[in-house]
Amino acid sequence: MQQRRGRPSGTDGSDFSYRMVVDSRYQRVADGRSRLARLMLVQTLHQVAGGALLLLSLSKGTEINKFAVLSLAAGLLAILLGEFGDESIITVFSLCLQISLSFAQNIRSESGFSDKIAMRSYKAFTSFS
Structure with missing residues (x-):
């Protein structure tokens, strides 16, 4: 070599x-x-x-x-x-977004808002049958 x-x-x-x-x-x-x-x-x-x-x-x-x-x-x-x-910002933002969306989902489900939408969607779907 x-x-x-x-x-x-x-x-x-x-x-x-x-x-x-x-x-x-x-x-x-x-x-x-x-x-x-x-x-x-x-x-x-x-x-x-x-x-x-x-x-x-x-x-x-x-x-x-x-x-x-x-x-x-x-x-x-x-x-x-x-x-x-910056990758650390992306990680922090995704964590904050997940927490915010979970809070929004909890508030929405506790207020019964999602049930009203689901019932309206179900009635609209079944009326076409």
Whole structure:
């Protein structure tokens, strides 16, 4: 077997220009990520302010503005989608989603709402027979 002598190829500095191209690409990605983080922070602050105004109007007893609620929900969804680059965020979000859906199902089943829908669906289905 032949042994290597000297440095392996690629470590003697001959690939310096290639490494600089890769380095600038990484720099652009890092700049883009920091810009995205700043924009998401601004959007989060905007969502918090909107939520506070919505809660303030609800505490005064005024009617719920459906557009404000939908805007708040869409903004929250946009923030969550922006954070999906990190796997730990995906795991935490899926856990929160599972817990929220189980609470919603429990509330829905305790109120009898699902029974009314099931009965209406059953009557509609059997009326075609």
